[in-house]
Amino acid sequence: GNSVTQMEGPVTLSEEAFLTINCTYTATGYPSLFWYVQYPGEGLQLLLKATKADDKGSNKGFEATYRKETTSFHLEKGSVQVSDSAVYFCALTPFSGGYNKLIFGAGTRLAVHP
Amino acid sequence: EAEVAQSPRYKITEKSQAVAFWCDPISGHATLYWYRQILGQGPELLVQFQDESVVDDSQLPKDRFSAERLKGVDSTLKIQPAELGDSAMYLCASSPATGMNTEAFFGQGTRLTVV
Numbered sequence: 001g002n003s004v005t006q007m008e009g010p011v012t013l014s015e016e017a018f019l020t021i022n023c024t025y026t027a028t029g030y031p032s033l034f035w036y037v038q039y040p041g042e043g044l045q046l047l048l049k050a051t052k053a054d055d056k057g058s059n060k061g062f063e064a065t066y067r068k069e070t071t072s073f074h075l076e077k078g079s080v081q082v083s084d085s086a087v088y089f090c091a092l093t094p095f096s097g098g099y100n101k102l103i104f105g106a107g108t109r110l111a112v113h114p
Numbered sequence: 115e116a117e118v119a120q121s122p123r124y125k126i127t128e129k130s131q132a133v134a135f136w137c138d139p140i141s142g143h144a145t146l147y148w149y150r151q152i153l154g155q156g157p158e159l160l161v162q163f164q165d166e167s168v169v170d171d172s173q174l175p176k177d178r179f180s181a182e183r184l185k186g187v188d189s190t191l192k193i194q195p196a197e198l199g200d201s202a203m204y205l206c207a208s209s210p211a212t213g214m215n216t217e218a219f220f221g222q223g224t225r226l227t228v229v
Contacts (some may be wrong), residue, residue, distance in 0.1 A: 042222055043118070043222045043223055046217045046218075089157075099145070100209075101170060102147075102157075104156030104158070105156050106154070107155070107156050
């Protein structure tokens with residue numbers, strides 16, 4: 001079946017530290033991969049996406065590369081800010097030939113301290 | 115900027131009572147989703163509409179949950195009767211198309227507490 005596994009949180013970092021949040025997936029065929037972010041009290045927002053192997057998605061200093069050989073889509077940022085504190089969800093849309101749906105991981109909470 | 119609207123934001127109900135949530139997707143978006151997010155977990159799809167038709171309700175507990183999208187615009191999700199285990203965030207999302215690469219836009223959600 002299709003599933004997403006994320007590293008458990010919380011991840012606690014100091015401002016300007018390097019961030020990695022691991023994400024691996026299981027899927028039939030070639031899914032599209034996404035990172036969504038959920039700030040406190042808000043809904044989910046798309047952060048970045050990649051639609052085929054070796055694609056790199058990037059936005060607001062965050063990056064993730066679609067690695068087919070390791071079935072991974074790790075999220076990275078070179079220098080985090082306090083405002084990046086949120087819950088990050090890795091997700092995939094499987095190739096179904098029909099209607100798409102997002103399958104999410106459990107989420108990783110990031111806390112950045114000054 | 116267009117947004118997905120949901121109401122209410124918060125709802126407290128007693129078990130065995132009926133409860134309903136409303137969602138108004140971004141104008142022109144044909145696909146509408148209802149997700150349930152239990153605290154500490156990722157969202158799980160309950161039901162997906164394409165226009166007014168249900169295309170996926172495989173995870174919807176049909177003995178107590180129902181969803182409709184009359185006229186293919188706004189949607190209502192109902193629970194009757196509510197159980198303690200239904201306490202969660204209910205998220206509505208919409209997207210303009212059905213392709214694999216299409217972004218889904220989420221509302222702020224309705225937080226349900228069943229007491």
